[in-house]
Amino acid sequence: MKPTEKADIKYTNQRVEILTFLREHQGHPTVDEVYDGVRKKLTRISKATVYKNLKFLTEKGLLEEVNVKGVSRFEANFIPHHHLICRECGKMEDFNSEQLLDYSMKIAEEIEGFTIVSTSTNFYGICKKCRECKKET
Amino acid sequence: MKPTEKADIKYTNQRVEILTFLREHQGHPTVDEVYDGVRKKLTRISKATVYKNLKFLTEKGLLEEVNVKGVSRFEANFIPHHHLICRECGKMEDFNSEQLLDYSMKIAEEIEGFTIVSTSTNFYGICKKCRECKKET
DNA sequence: TTATTAAATAATAATAAATATCATTTAGTA
């Protein structure tokens, strides 16, 4: 693990592989996708360990849990960004717009009762693939 | 149910009560909160019916499922709006900003590969209650 | 480098959440 990395945790092989996998796969993988991915390196890893560590790493602030259409997914990208979400298939892509972040944070300053520290905008629609599938029918 | 309402569905007592409850409780209730709320009117309603109908009404476009900190919640407010989300307790409040919707939709026009139909911004932070709790410790 | 030890793991059991089944009831209609 990078020596620059904060977090006072034990970097076990299992945790390193989970983090590495998520950092190399920016598509917001599910629990099962993480499990299958990590198993290629650590064939004996238990699914309970994957569950426990996804939860643990999320609590420690090294991961974020997101949810699309009822399915939990995990995010390792901590650079503030937005998401394009397909209402059809649940695909979730990163989308960057510094100006939208700035605009939202400016608006956040006006909000009372909540102390806002970050924002993220979801863009809902239909992805290219799903749009083409629908045309065919 | 309002005669103006679309949706070609059977308006059973159970469905009417679920929709009514969610429309009268804008705080994004969970499955259990819906179940408990609706049971005050329909004491014999089954939990399976609540699950089935929340899913059904979501598919029919009369409800929306959201998720905060791994917990499913339901939304009956279809007027485009934003959310203030407490990272501490998971509270989720509505927040309106027409200008932010406009700004986001303008940006959405530039996006390729996705056809965007709506946007919503999440403001993450800490609510008043949680902030005061933390001060005390 | 090796010994020590608290924490993490694998395997599995236990819970909780969600869905499926099916006999009975009901909303919508004719």
Added chain:
DNA sequence: TACTAAATGATATTTATTATTATTTAATAA
């Protein structure tokens, strides 16, 4: 009012998640 497809309630089943525990391991210091 009678008919029928669909919905319900009760419960079984499945799936997702968390807890338990004997064993292993990462981090620390001798």
